Amino acid sequence: xxxxxxxxxxxxxxxxxxxxxxxxxxxxxxxxxxxxxxxxxxxxxxxxxxxxxxxxxxxxxxxxxxxxxxxxxxxxxxxxxxxxxxxxxxxxxxxxxxxxxxxxxxxxxxxxxxxxxxxxxxxxxxxxxxxxxxxxxxxxxxxxxxxxxxxxxxxxxxxxxxxxxxxxxxxxxxxxxxxxxxxxxxxxxxxxxxxxxxxxxxxxxxxxxxxxxxxxxxxxxxxxxxxxxxxxxxxxxxxxxxxxxxxxxxx
Numbered sequence: 001x002x003x004x005x006x007x008x009x010x011x012x013x014x015x016x017x018x019x020x021x022x023x024x025x026x027x028x029x030x031x032x033x034x035x036x037x038x039x040x041x042x043x044x045x046x047x048x049x050x051x052x053x054x055x056x057x058x059x060x061x062x063x064x065x066x067x068x069x070x071x072x073x074x075x076x077x078x079x080x081x082x083x084x085x086x087x088x089x090x091x092x093x094x095x096x097x098x099x100x101x102x103x104x105x106x107x108x109x110x111x112x113x114x115x116x117x118x119x120x121x122x123x124x125x126x127x128x129x130x131x132x133x134x135x136x137x138x139x140x141x142x143x144x145x146x147x148x149x150x151x152x153x154x155x156x157x158x159x160x161x162x163x164x165x166x167x168x169x170x171x172x173x174x175x176x177x178x179x180x181x182x183x184x185x186x187x188x189x190x191x192x193x194x195x196x197x198x199x200x201x202x203x204x205x206x207x208x209x210x211x212x213x214x215x216x217x218x219x220x221x222x223x224x225x226x227x228x229x230x231x232x233x234x235x236x237x238x239x240x241x242x243x244x245x246x247x248x249x250x251x
Contacts, residue, residue, distance in 0.1 A: 047097035054098060055083045061134065068130035068164070073157035074123065078105045079130075080112055102127075122151030126161070133164050136171055143173045150180045158182035159241070166245050181221040185238035186245065190214050215239070 001011045058081035069077045080103040091097065103112040104119050104127065112118075119127065129149055132141070150161050162183040168174050169188065178184055190209045195202060209217045218235035219228055 043092060044097070047092055050096040051083060051085055051098040054096070054100065058083050058100070064134045065127070065130045068133055069126060071157070071160045072126045072130060072164070073153040073161075074106065074126060076107045077123075078112075079103070079127070080105075122148060122153075125149035125151070129161070129164060129168070133168055136168060141172055143175070144168065145175045147177045149176065150178055150183050154180065154182075159238075162186035162242065163245055166242065179221065181218045181235065181238060184221065185218060185235070186242040188246070190217065192217055 002008045062079050062081045065079045066077065069079065082101045082103055083098050084101070085098045102115050104115055104123070105112045106118065106123060110118075115124065115127065125146055125148060129146065132144060146165070149165075150158055153161065158180045159182045162180075162185060165174055165176055165183065166186040176183060176187070184190055192207050192209050193204060194207075195204045197203070215232055215235045216226065218238060219231035220226060222228075222234055223231045225231060
């Protein structure tokens with residue numbers, strides 16, 4: 001308890017104070033019970049307000065994401081953000097007192113189903129892209145990786161995918177695996193991955209394409225030909241469109 005009388009007396013005073021805190025009287029218990037009830041009610045009220053705000057935001061988010069999906073080769077798709085309040089309001093978590101679920105109707109005549117049950121891999125990639133484009137300013141993420149985000153699309157829809165990836169790349173690092181020239185043209189860095197064998201060992205190589213090499217690679221992706229004047233003109237047009245998109249982001 002201490003090496004001296006003063007230290008022992010100090011320990012005694014501290015011990016008595018600790019016992020006094022534990023041995024509460026009826027008045028103190030009533031005060032704490034009232035305080036707990038008031039704070040619990042405040043938490044419940046704030047959870048209700050959070051659910052109300054989420055319900056309003058859910059409508060706006062669903063409308064904006066659905067609009068993006070229409071431009072990403074899902075013209076009849078519709079997304080719904082469902083906010084469901086829990087029956088037991090005391091069942092609170094750090095996320096509030098409601099559960100949020102994303103439902104997709106991929107085409108007319110289909111039912112709305114949870115994304116985990118009603119979306120293909122390519123659709124999930126495009127939904128993720130649409131969500132991130134809409135939420136880019138509100139929920140910044142440092143790096144995105146998209147694999148096969150352009151699955152099953154081409155033409156104008158592929159250009160729109162490339163355009164949106166470029167917009168997302170204004171505020172984050174975006175890594176995309178693609179076989180479409182319309183998407184590759186929008187990249188700030190075009191990296192070509194190829195595989196070869198010398199008869200004994202198969203190896204992969206990674207090369208950054210730039211200048212005329214990049215035009216040649218886009219021509220190969222467009223037509224499968226190493227040299228084509230028409231393909232080169234098309235590739236240069238794609239690169240010009242992509243540069244305009246980047247310029248609009250810098251202005």
